[in-house]
Amino acid sequence: MSDEARPARGASALPVGAYRVDPVHTFAAFSVKHMIVGRVDGRFNTIAGTFVVSDDPDRRFDLIEVSLDAASIDTQVEARDQDLRSARFFDTAVFPNLTFRGRGAERSDEDGLVVSGDLTIRDAVQAVSFDFDVRGATLDAHGRTRMGATATTALSRRDFGLSTELEQESGDSDEPDVHVRLDIEAVLEPEDPQ
Secondary structure, three states: OOOOOOOEOOHHHOOOEEEEEOOOOOEEEEEEEEOOOEEEEEEEOOEEEEEEEOOOOOOOEEEEEEEEEHHHEEOOOHHHHHHHHOOOOOOOOOOOEEEEEEEEEEEOOOOEEEEEEEEEEOOEEEEEEEEEEEEEEEEOOOOOEEEEEEEEEEEOHHHHOOOOOHHHHHOOOOOOOEEEEEEEEEEEOOOOOO
16 A cells, blocks of 8 residues: 555544535444343444534534434334334424534544534434544555444433433443434535635
């Protein structure tokens, strides 16, 4: 691999500019407690998002917006997915998207950041922080800058009013019962000529 094609590592290696999430190469996965002792894994198949990398090394992001199509939930069991789309859980007919709007980032180490913002599920908005580990940036076959990162967090269903069968599934603990992982690829948008 030539030095030109070799990925640059870490958050400091990200070129400044606006990035659009590549929905074909970005995955939003979750794992949630089931019957206290088990887990159910799933994902949202439709994701969109943009973020702006700033030249401020202490801030790094000027804007972060991510949206998941709630109806695209996929646990590989259609009956369960239909139940999750219903008013008992996500009520996707009324609340079609789960959204995250970031307020900025703080450096956690050389490669990582903590991205804080507001997560909206149904009509509940909660402050959430994601550990955001930048895998690097490189040029793709079309000469576009492409970056990769992983964002993880842990949530409590209770905080978002998703209380259907909560005691049965998660017990009476206040500990987070949903673990979220986003594997992100995003492409640097060309500058708008003015």
